[in-house]
Amino acid sequence: MTTRLVQISMKATDKSALGRFWADALGWTVTGDTPDETDVQPEGVTYPSPEAVRIDVLTVPVPKTVKNRVHLDLATTSTAHQAELVARLRDLGATPADVGQGDVPWTVLADPEGNEFCVLEPREIYRDTGPVAAVVVDCADPHAMARFWGEATDWTVHEVTDGHARLRSARAAGPYLEFISTPDVKTGLNRVHLDIRPYPGDDRAAEADRLRALGATDLDLGQGDVPWTVLADPEGNEFCVLTPL
Known part of the structure; x- marks a missing residue:
């Protein structure tokens, strides 16, 4: 028995608009836009797939107030591609973001809801990940x-x-999942979180139960009777265990 990362969930005051931004940013498609959520994934890729981690945007009435603890790094193939991508993302509504990065070779931006993300300089390790490096x-x-994940x-x-x-992914496809040491302390609920799904x-x-034995803990966010389980990893980051698929 095991599971795999299948999507990240983003909270938004306007889920449809944020979904369209990320679809345009990544060259992906809005595959679902219901009152509850907006789904964004690559065209031609059957979900769930190790080739891509889907973006699932959920509506919340509260705007973003603090730096996210989970973000996306976007891959580029050359310095020219990096510059072109940054310019295109700004045209789509992204804005420069200062998270204390200083003089670095990557560009930090924020999407229209303020979620930080990075446009990386070309790196060989990310040459086959697709648009999302990590x-x-x-x-x-x-x-x-x-160890936990x-x-x-x-x-x-x-x-x-x-x-x-x-x-x-064990199939050596799609983006990486990376953990970066930071002195920042987690405050409140994460605006972006991981969703994992067991196999059919x-x-x-x-x-x-297996995840609890590894160190996960239960969380009651007022979700009620839903077909997923809300847990927190050993550092308190919320994640959802979805139904097998």
């Missing part, structure tokens, strides 16, 4: 996070240091 999570202990999912741990950990034939409740 889903990045701030943390206090990359070793502990790699490496056991929680079937993703392979590629690198762990005191400052950084990197995992990727597995049992969600049994999988949730």
Whole structure:
């Protein structure tokens, strides 16, 4: 029994507009836009797939107020591509963001709802990930996070240091999941969180029990009777265990 990262969920005051932004930003498609959520994924890719981590945008009435602990890093193939992508994203509504990055070779932007993301300079490691190089999570202990998420999912741990950990689908496809050491303390609920899904034939409740044994804890966000389980990882980051698919 195991599970895998299938999507990230973003909260938004205007989910449809934010979904359209990310579809245009990544060259993906809005595949669903219901009163509850807007789904964005690559055209021609059957969800769930290791080739891409889908974006699921949810409506919340409260605007963003603090720096996100989860963000996307976008891949580029050349310095010219990086500059062109930054310009195109700004035309779509992204704005420059200062998170204390200083003089770095990547560009930090914020989407129309203020969610930070990075447009990376070309890096060989991300040459085959698609437009999303990595889903990045701030943390206090990359070793502990790699240990938990490496056991929680079937993703392979590629690198762990005191400052950084990197995992990727066992199929060596799609983006990386990375944990970056930061002194920032988590406050409130994450505006962007991970969603994981067991494989067909597995049992969600049994999988949730396995994750609790690894160090996850239950969270009551007022979700009521829903077909997913809300947990927190060892550093308190919320995530959802979806029904098997």
